[in-house]
Amino acid sequence: MAIDKSTYERISAHAGMFHNSTNIGVIEGSDALYVIDTACSDDDGKCIVESLEDIFPHKKIKAVINTHSHADHCGGNAYIVKTQNAQIWAPHDESKIMEFPRSLGVMYWGGIPFSDINNPVFVVPEALEVTKTFSDTSVDVGTATISFVPLPGHFFDQSGIFVYDKEDGLTTAYLGDGFFGMSLLKKFWIPFMYEPEKFRSSVLKIESSGADYFVPGHGELYTKDNITAAAEMNTMVTLETEFLILRLLEEKPMTQEELLKAVTDYAGITMRPVQFVLIGTTLRSYLSSLLNRGKVSFEMCENRMLWRTVR
Structure with a gap:
């Protein structure tokens, strides 16, 4: 326009x-x-x-x-x-x-x-x-x-x-x-x-x-x-993103990049490099927010940071 x-x-x-x-x-x-x-x-x-x-x-x-x-x-x-x-x-x-x-x-x-x-x-x-x-x-x-x-x-x-x-x-x-x-x-x-x-x-x-x-x-x-x-x-839209992250991490622990793929696959998004970076940054913000509220945790496993839902 x-x-x-x-x-x-x-x-x-x-x-x-x-x-x-x-x-x-x-x-x-x-x-x-x-x-x-x-x-x-x-x-x-x-x-x-x-x-x-x-x-x-x-x-x-x-x-x-x-x-x-x-x-x-x-x-x-x-x-x-x-x-x-x-x-x-x-x-x-x-x-x-x-x-x-x-x-x-x-x-x-x-x-x-x-x-x-x-x-x-x-x-x-x-x-x-x-x-x-x-x-x-x-x-x-x-x-x-x-x-x-x-x-x-x-x-x-x-x-x-x-x-x-x-x-x-x-x-x-x-x-x-x-x-x-x-x-x-x-x-x-x-x-x-x-x-x-x-x-x-x-x-x-x-x-x-x-x-x-x-x-x-x-x-x-x-x-x-x-x-x-x-x-x-x-x-x-912010609550839906949080719920999706929690549901996916409840199914299995994931690294940040594995979670990014799972979220964008669910949303039907085909990422270009810029989307990969910006959506990835956004998901890390959500993970930090959920971690600070005690809803997710992470552990280091074989040099990978694995995120999971706190039950």
């Missing part, structure tokens, strides 16, 4: 979004614009700048606000910073990765990443200084109040950006990957996850937030009238 005037939707008097594979939020402040996440690349950044010049011809972008540090959410930052002299605002822990993006590939792979992982789709090629870090604070931009709400789980301190529009009293919550659209979950039912329990807590926080509109990082726009069904699905 193109990032242009045709894909822009005004949600409240001073808040809107570009519908895209990675949704992009826009806040019209009294004297400047604020962009929430920038999709994947310099080309996306260029499209954002040109489209906003068309929609808001008398205002420039003051800041990019990133929900988290993954490349599909901050890949357009560099172009916007260079052409608009814009600032970058991000959660504290996420900012460290954005300023040292090579670390992300190492986290995914556990060593020096090979070329399939170390590419701009997954690792932002250029380090940029983060101007402002935030955690559970608010900023007044004249027309609206921007509140930064921690929504951890998907990644370290991934955050939501809640925008209260002073003109019409509506609140729009830009959620990054603290919440997934149902269309994405139906297509990819094992989304990348760092801490599943915290993700479920974040989903509950979102559902009970009282916002009027909800913009996930990927998927469709939700309102307070239909957010509950989407929240239930977000919770359900």
